[in-house]
Amino acid sequence: MAEVILRDVAKKYGQLPVVHGVNLTISDGEFVVLVGPSGCGKSTTLRMIAGLESISSGTISIGNKVVNDLPPKDRDIAMVFQNYALYQQMTVYDNLAFGLRNRKVPEDDIRIEVARATQILGLDPLLSRKPFQLSGGQQQRVAFGRCIVRHPQVFLFDEPLSNLDAKLRAQMRLEIKSLRERVPTTSVYVTHDQVEAMTLGDRVVVMKDGWIQQVGTPLEIYNLPANRFVASFIGAPAMNFIEVDLVEEQGKLRANAEKFSIGVPEPQASLLRKHRVGSVTLGVRPENVHLGSPPVDTDTNFVGEVAVTEQLGAELIVAIKSAGSAIMASRIPPDTSLAIHENVSMWMNPKSLHFFDAKTEAALR
Amino acid sequence: MMAALGAAIRRGVFSIGVLAIFVLFVGPVAILVLTSVRPASGAYYIWRGTTFTLQNFVEVAQQSQVMQAMFNSFVLSTLATIFSLGITVGSGYMLSRFSGWIQRSWFATIYVFRTVPYISWVLPLYLVNTRLGIYDTYLGLLLPHVAVHVCFFSWLMKGFFDGINPSMEHAALIDGCTRWGAFYRVALPSAMPGIAALAILCWLSTWNEFLFALILSGQRTPLITSTMAQFVTETGTEWNLMSATAVFAMLPALLVTVFGQKYVIRGLRM
Numbered sequence: 001m002a003e004v005i006l007r008d009v010a011k012k013y014g015q016l017p018v019v020h021g022v023n024l025t026i027s028d029g030e031f032v033v034l035v036g037p038s039g040c041g042k043s044t045t046l047r048m049i050a051g052l053e054s055i056s057s058g059t060i061s062i063g064n065k066v067v068n069d070l071p072p073k074d075r076d077i078a079m080v081f082q083n084y085a086l087y088q089q090m091t092v093y094d095n096l097a098f099g100l101r102n103r104k105v106p107e108d109d110i111r112i113e114v115a116r117a118t119q120i121l122g123l124d125p126l127l128s129r130k131p132f133q134l135s136g137g138q139q140q141r142v143a144f145g146r147c148i149v150r151h152p153q154v155f156l157f158d159e160p161l162s163n164l165d166a167k168l169r170a171q172m173r174l175e176i177k178s179l180r181e182r183v184p185t186t187s188v189y190v191t192h193d194q195v196e197a198m199t200l201g202d203r204v205v206v207m208k209d210g211w212i213q214q215v216g217t218p219l220e221i222y223n224l225p226a227n228r229f230v231a232s233f234i235g236a237p238a239m240n241f242i243e244v245d246l247v248e249e250q251g252k253l254r255a256n257a258e259k260f261s262i263g264v265p266e267p268q269a270s271l272l273r274k275h276r277v278g279s280v281t282l283g284v285r286p287e288n289v290h291l292g293s294p295p296v297d298t299d300t301n302f303v304g305e306v307a308v309t310e311q312l313g314a315e316l317i318v319a320i321k322s323a324g325s326a327i328m329a330s331r332i333p334p335d336t337s338l339a340i341h342e343n344v345s346m347w348m349n350p351k352s353l354h355f356f357d358a359k360t361e362a363a364l365r
Numbered sequence: 366m367m368a369a370l371g372a373a374i375r376r377g378v379f380s381i382g383v384l385a386i387f388v389l390f391v392g393p394v395a396i397l398v399l400t401s402v403r404p405a406s407g408a409y410y411i412w413r414g415t416t417f418t419l420q421n422f423v424e425v426a427q428q429s430q431v432m433q434a435m436f437n438s439f440v441l442s443t444l445a446t447i448f449s450l451g452i453t454v455g456s457g458y459m460l461s462r463f464s465g466w467i468q469r470s471w472f473a474t475i476y477v478f479r480t481v482p483y484i485s486w487v488l489p490l491y492l493v494n495t496r497l498g499i500y501d502t503y504l505g506l507l508l509p510h511v512a513v514h515v516c517f518f519s520w521l522m523k524g525f526f527d528g529i530n531p532s533m534e535h536a537a538l539i540d541g542c543t544r545w546g547a548f549y550r551v552a553l554p555s556a557m558p559g560i561a562a563l564a565i566l567c568w569l570s571t572w573n574e575f576l577f578a579l580i581l582s583g584q585r586t587p588l589i590t591s592t593m594a595q596f597v598t599e600t601g602t603e604w605n606l607m608s609a610t611a612v613f614a615m616l617p618a619l620l621v622t623v624f625g626q627k628y629v630i631r632g633l634r635m
Contacts, residue, residue: 102541
């Protein structure tokens with residue numbers, strides 16, 4: 001059973017705390033992604049699991065064994081680094097065999113294991129080359145190979161795709177997924193890229209400033225963000241945020257801003273009345289902002305001036321000046337003609353409105 | 366037209382500057398070599414004389430003191446390099462990879478020794494050597510030279526190790542190495558060009574060193590740098606013989622530099 005459990009794990013550099021009490025249970029075989037902006041503590045947390053950083057307080061256990069005082073080599077883990085970290089002076093074969101040789105595995109068994117890893121990752125023609133003779137993608141595959149030859153309990157990934165170009169990154173994402181099928185192992189994956197988080201993780205852990213903001217499946221995080229930060233971090237283009245005042249008008253709750261007024265639909269209206277808040281932040285994702293008029297009256301219309309259009313081929317992304325700032329709308333048909341400064345009427349999908357407390361930024365649900 | 370003239374003037378000034386630097390460095394060596402092939406009478410007007418001789422070299426080679434000094438310098442340089450390498454490489458690695466009070470204390474110690482003027486070491490060292498009975502021995506010269514190497518070249522090694530990505534060693538730690546194993550099997554092989562550069566610098570600095578050679582050695586273990594100075598006598602300076610000795614002394618250094626040059630450049634470029 002290769003469960004990884006973090007209990008109140010914290011890290012301080014001198015007096016400076018970088019990771020605050022992290023509590024996380026990763027089940028056997030689960031692929032968990034730690035995602036967040038630079039400096040949020042995700043890499044530090046990963047390195048504490050690996051044993052490359054000391055743990056200031058709390059415990060980490062791997063497979064029911066507390067590993068706080070164990071050196072990395074005794075934790076039965078394998079790690080893939082952002083810059084591959086291949087042994088530059090050794091051939092690919094020796095890179096793959098290094099870990100097994102350290103554990104005094106007989107050469108014949110080493111040959112079998114390396115052959116298996118080579119076959120899974122397609123490294124056959126590269127075995128006698130040295131790392132500097134390989135491309136970025138090939139080097140990363142060798143790094144994966146170095147992990148799987150040892151059959152560890154846990155795989156750790158530290159932003160492995162960040163050094164690759166966009167196209168190669170998309171390709172390697174698929175390779176990681178297929179690797180998961182062939183070698184299912186408990187995995188902890190760190191990235192700053194929310195696309196990788198959404199596509200690869202069974203569960204996603206969003207971190208900021210050393211705190212866990214939310215833990216959930218990709219869809220949970222996307223549809224039910226716990227706070228404004230998670231809502232803004234996940235999803236591209238990013239969610240729109242509009243500061244609105246809530247006023248009662250003729251028995252209906254309205255969200256008003258500068259030249260902007262929409263009716264708050266149920267069940268959110270009752271919820272917001274219960275919270276008794278005056279100002280909130282309204283959040284709506286660009287794909288839920290549409291051009292023109294809704295098929296049925298939703299009371300979520302607004303008008304604005306076209307500020308910028310971005311043509312992507314498959315869709316048009318438009319920034320509309322309204323409510324005192326710019327509201328982005330995406331998934332507009334690409335052949336729609338819109339002129340800058342043109343006044344357009346837009347509407348929002350009432351089922352996909354989010355409300356956040358203006359001060360605490362927590363989602364109001 | 367004005368732009369072309371300006372460019373030509375700039376090129377001219379640049380060329381003159383390069384020529385001046387060339388003359389500054391090569392000039393003394395040229396004078397040295399020229400003096401070494403002139404007879405004693407011709408030492409003061411080397412440019413105008415027409416007699417050339419190799420007699421100076423023969424005379425110097427026959428002086429056992431000079432040959433002994435060459436041999437001693439060679440042995441000392443080689444030994445100092447071997448011992449220095451071990452300590453300096455470790456010191457540089459420690460400064461690069463570790464933090465904490467031990468690293469800071471070591472850093473401060475090296476720094477203090479570097480800021481003290483070099484010449485102020487000789488008198489205390491003379492006293493220490495005579496007290497310990499190692500004055501005018503290999504050991505008495507070896508220890509100060511190793512200390513100097515460690516203090517001055519730890520920085521260089523730190524720089525080399527800073528240029529090697531530490532994730533390789535982290536990967537080695539995860540792959541089953543101890544801290545020593547990661548250093549010895551992963552970091553050290555990658556630092557080889559830097560270590561080669563370091564070895565050449567250590568060797569040359571000991572070979573060329575004059576102050577310790579003058580004060581800390583005597584008749585038993587003469588070194589080539591101080592032996593050359595002995596041609597300055599009360600009756601006059603035998604420039605021709607001194608120059609011939611200097612040419613002899615330059616040869617091993619020249620050989621080492623020529624062969625090691627590409628390693629030094631590669632190492633300094635890291």
